[in-house]
Amino acid sequence: EVQLVESGGGLVQPGGSLRLSCAASGFTFSSYWMSWVRQAPGKGLEWVANIKQDGSEKYYVDSVKGRFTISRDNAKNSLYLQMNSLRAEDTAVYYCARGGVVVAATTPGDYWGQGTLVTVSS
Amino acid sequence: DIQMTQSPSSLSASVGDRVTITCRASQGIRNDLGWYQQKPGKAPKRLIYAASSLQSGVPSRFSGSGSGTEFTLTISSLQPEDFATYYCLQHNSYPFTFGPGTKVDIK
Numbered sequence: 001e002v003q004l005v006e007s008g009g010g011l012v013q014p015g016g017s018l019r020l021s022c023a024a025s026g027f028t029f030s031s032y033w034m035s036w037v038r039q040a041p042g043k044g045l046e047w048v049a050n051i052k053q054d055g056s057e058k059y060y061v062d063s064v065k066g067r068f069t070i071s072r073d074n075a076k077n078s079l080y081l082q083m084n085s086l087r088a089e090d091t092a093v094y095y096c097a098r099g100g101v102v103v104a105a106t107t108p109g110d111y112w113g114q115g116t117l118v119t120v121s122s
Numbered sequence: 123d124i125q126m127t128q129s130p131s132s133l134s135a136s137v138g139d140r141v142t143i144t145c146r147a148s149q150g151i152r153n154d155l156g157w158y159q160q161k162p163g164k165a166p167k168r169l170i171y172a173a174s175s176l177q178s179g180v181p182s183r184f185s186g187s188g189s190g191t192e193f194t195l196t197i198s199s200l201q202p203e204d205f206a207t208y209y210c211l212q213h214n215s216y217p218f219t220f221g222p223g224t225k226v227d228i229k
Binding site for chain 2: 037044045046047050059060061062095100103104106107108109110112113114115
């Protein structure tokens with residue numbers, strides 16, 4: 001059974017840092033693009049970043065460039081999001097998602113985690 | 123960045139109704155579009171990929187069409203479990219962008 005389990009969310013002060021993790025199981029993690037998508041309270045979905053199977057390509061939404069870093073450890077079947085210089089507007093539920101198999105491989109596909117809440121507030 | 127718009131932003135419908143949601147891109151995106159369903163407190167679920175391909179396990183009452191700048195998601199006969207918010211996502215160019223969502227609720 002495919003599972004994605006996020007962790008690492010919590011309350012952090014503006015300007016602080018947080019590292020989110022996504023533990024994957026039930027599939028060959030190293031074969032898939034992976035994405036982070038977030039949702040601010042009561043708002044719509046926002047694509048944040050994605051990473052290629054071997055980590056050689058990474059892409060970000062403009063609002064997090066230079067502050068967030070997506071990474072993966074294929075040996076540990078884990079995806080990460082290092083978030084620095086956090087702002088109030090980064091407050092959201094963060095989801096990790098597996099890419100598609102062939103078509104739309106780079107996009108959030110058929111498996112998502114349950115999400116982890118990040119709250120940036122003093 | 124490519125901007126995505128959706129219409130309507132919300133709609134009320136009855137069980138058995140045919141429902142159509144439109145998504146428009148600010149520039150041509152070929153068929154690089156997916157549709158997602160999200161229920162309150164839950165993770166999104168992809169229904170359609172490549173504009174018109176049904177995700178495995180998704181009921182056949184869901185269908186997608188379109189190419190270029192205009193796309194539609196159709197639910198042929200609305201079921202009680204389909205009341206949710208629906209989003210489109212373009213992945214033609216970075217950054218990927220979601221539409222603002224369409225909330226489907228009970229009439």
